[in-house]
Amino acid sequence: MERERKIKRKSLSKKRATEKTQRKTKALDSQTSSQVNLRVAVSQMNFVVGDFEYNVNRIENCLKDATKFGADLILFPELALTGYPPEDLLLKDDFIAKNKKFLKHLALSVKGIVAVVGYVEKVKKSLYNSAALLHKGKVVGNYRKMILPNYGVFDEKRYFIEGNEPTCFVMNGIKIGLSICEDIWEVNGPGQKVCEEGQADVLINISSSPYFKGKGKTRENMIRQRARQYKAHVVYANLIGGQDELVFDGHSLVVAPDGTFLAKGNAFEEEMIYADLKIYPKTKKQNLKKLINSSIRTYHVPAILNNKRKPVIIKRRVRKMESIEEVFEALVLGTRDYIKKNDFGKAAIGLSGGIDSALTAVIAVKAIGSENVVGITMPSNYSSRGSIDDSEALAKNLGIRIISLPIKEAMLAYDKILSKVFKNLPSDTTEENLQARIRGNLMMALSNKMGWLVLTTGNKSEFSVGYCTLYGDMAGGFAVIKDVP
Structure with a gap:
């Protein structure tokens, strides 16, 4: 008799678990069956290495503009807070302390929008090239760059430790993966994991990618390829400006999962780029077990998408340049910034x-x-x-x-x-x-x-x-x- 009661309780428990899973799956299906609109803003700005006050002021102005324009999410380039590349300034404790202080100050300016800002994160004696997730006046999460370039003009391994945790965040049912510059150039990099295993709907990449002749086209082809491979929107925010002998060309991009360009930034120009993403959040019912056991760090951002009537995004003119004009504009920008930034x-x-x-x-x-x-x-x-x-x-x-x-x-x-x-x-x-x-x-x-x-x-x-x-x-x-x- 006791054995029969145990079997009955076990059967009832299984039935309840099945019903719970079905309800969860049904809820997910209802969430993913409808389209969600996400307005993203990309701040393609020219920052100054070591000038925290200037950089924060520029970021705050962009935050105001993006909020007025109804953006739900805004991206700033890699190490936007410190300027890129900070090089041996990273060896100074007061520089790292200022970076942390100004990040907290900047977070207070983030209201009615979610922002991703590049900064330097210090953990004990280790430094990370990180992206801060800002919302409602607080730093609510961060991601550490996992692939550090150490070739050509790059020597990031001299200063930084590689991150080891793919990261994403969820806002309004949309899962968004985080990546920094070199992370996206590697086909099997962290972007693949957050988009395939983590089922991210959008992959964002904040970058400080330097220019060389033809780099813009190379970058476009790579970003389109990643969008198709990962079956996700890709939002790419790149730095512009000159720093010593490096020139950063901007050329930020927003790409749909099929590789269609939704928005492009002009080369060698500061500008705000807006795009409306029409997202059907990926169905997770076949991946519940995988997601529960996932090694992907996930932050939940309690942001409510702005569904009010928003200003219309006017189609911007993106200037096409022949290679000679492109090189000339790079030289002009590099010269101007070297002269002005050195006063x-x-x-x-x-x-x-x-x-x-x-x-x-x-x-x-x-x-x-x-x-x-x-x-x-x-x-x-x-x-x-x-x-x-x-x-x-x-x-x-x-x-x-x-x-x-x-x-x-x-x-x-x-x-x-x-x-x-x-x-x-x-x-x-x-x-x-x-x-x-x-x-x-x-x-x-x-x-x-x-x-x-x-x-x-x-x-x-x-x-x-x-x-x-x-x-x-x-x-x-x-x-x-x-x-x-």
Whole structure:
């Protein structure tokens, strides 16, 4: 009798468990059978390494704009709070402390929207390249970059520890996966796990991906491929701006699961990009057991999507560039930011009448305006009339100031000083290099006295084979065309 009662209780317990699972599945089906609209905003901004006040101010302004425009979610680039790449500033404790302080301050500005912001996370003595999830004045979650690049211009393993936990968050039944820059370039990276095993409907990627010729097209193809592979929307937020010899081109993207572009950011321009995602949350009834045992960290954000009437997203003009224009715009942005972020007012360029100095001058004028560019001619006994005339014509065409500093007397002074040592020795490249070094001295004297940044004019071929003069035409603060392909 007792045995029969046990069997009956066990059967009843199984029946209740089955009914509970069926109710759960039915609830999930009802949630996923209807379309959910999610308005996302991508802040494609130019941040300054180490300038927390400036960066936070820019982020707060973008938050206000996105909230007014009815965005539910806004993304900011990788390490937006600190600027990218912070490099050895990461070794300073006060820098890390400021980063934490400003993140908490920034969180207070997040109201009526969910924000994802790149920052540096410190755990004991370890640093992580992380994404903070901000909502209702608090940091409600974070994700640690799992794949750290350590090649080419990247040396992130010098500073950061790799994260080990794929992460997503849920808002209004929509599951959103988090990733940072390099994470998405690896086909089997964390994005695959959160989208396939974790059933994420959207994969977001905050990035600081530097430019090289053709990078935009390469990136577009990769993001489209990931959207199709993961069967998820992909929202990609990239940095723009110059930092030393790196240029970040923006070109942010929003892509549908079938690879269709829903929105694109312009290259080399700051802008806010909006897109409405029409999402049918993925059915989880076949994956309940898998999700329960999943190693994916999941945050639940109690955000209610803004269903009020929203401003219409006007179709933006995205400028298509040929490769030459693209490279030119990258040089302009890199030059402008190097000059401005290092607090120089004007730039000085030695004009020779040749193509390289002419191109450098054109780039500088486009970057900071003709009123802030000064051309310097330094003719010698060996200078042709044509080179002088061409330099003057260039300055006139560009509307820049020109200063002439003939070096004949300086050359004679050097000849006199060296005459005893060089007695009976034939003239050779030594005398030619003296010209370049005299000019380099004059350019740096103007820089020291006037506070101008000297832009050198050597091209990639010259630097590659050493066809330049040490302490001569290599003297200066920024080599504008040294890496032009």
